[in-house]
Amino acid sequence: MKTAWVIEDQPALAQWLSQTLQEAFDGVRVLHAGSLQTARMLLTSRDASPDIALVDLGLPDGSGVDLIRELSVAHPACHCVVSTIYADDQHLFPALRAGAGGYLLKDQPRERIVASLRGIAAGEPPLSASIARRLLRVFGDEPASAATAPADNHLTPRERETLALIAKGYKIAEVATSLGVTHNTAHGFIKNVYRKLKIGSRAEAATEAARMGLINPHL
16 A cells, blocks of 8 residues: 545544554555545545545535545545444445445544454455444344344433434533533443443444434434
C-alpha cells in the first residue's frame, strides 16, 4: 500500500485512523478529507490515486456511500473500507452494494483494526467480528424472523431513553444530565441495557436502537 485516504470529518478520529494505517502499512502516504466535496477534489488529483480508502458514511455534506460508488469507478483497484460506528443493515448493505470491500467499526482496539487491514494482502476482507456475524446470519441458515426481529428484552421506558442516548454517542455524565438522574443511576441504566440486550459496545447499542426505531439510522 503506497497511498491511503482517510475520509473522516472528526479531526481526532481522522488522526487515529491515519496512525492506524501507518502502523498497518509501513511507509504508506495518508491523505485526509473531511467532507464529500474535499474527497471528490482528491478524485481529480493525478498524484492522489489511493490503494486503500477508509470512508466514514456520515459525512457533513453527504453520504460516504456515494463516494465509495465513485471511487469504485474511478479507482477500481482501490480497497474501499467503511469505518463507522453503525453496524445496522441500513448502513451495511448499501455500502457493500456500492463497492465497499470491507466494513470496520471504529470502537475496536487499534491492534484489531491493524490486523484486519493487514489481512487484505492475504485476500481477507476487513470485517469487524460483529459485521461478519451479521452477514452470516443474513445469508446463512438462520430464519429471517430471528435475524431481523427487534427485541427489546423488556427494557423499561427509562432504559429505552438511555439506549437512544448512548446510541447517539452520549457519555455517562451526559446521559445523567439528559435524564435528570445521578451518575450512578445513569450507570445502572446503561449496565441494565447492555445486560438485557446482550451487547457490549456503543456500535451494537446503535444497531439495537435503530432496529427499535429509537434513532434515525441515516443520520
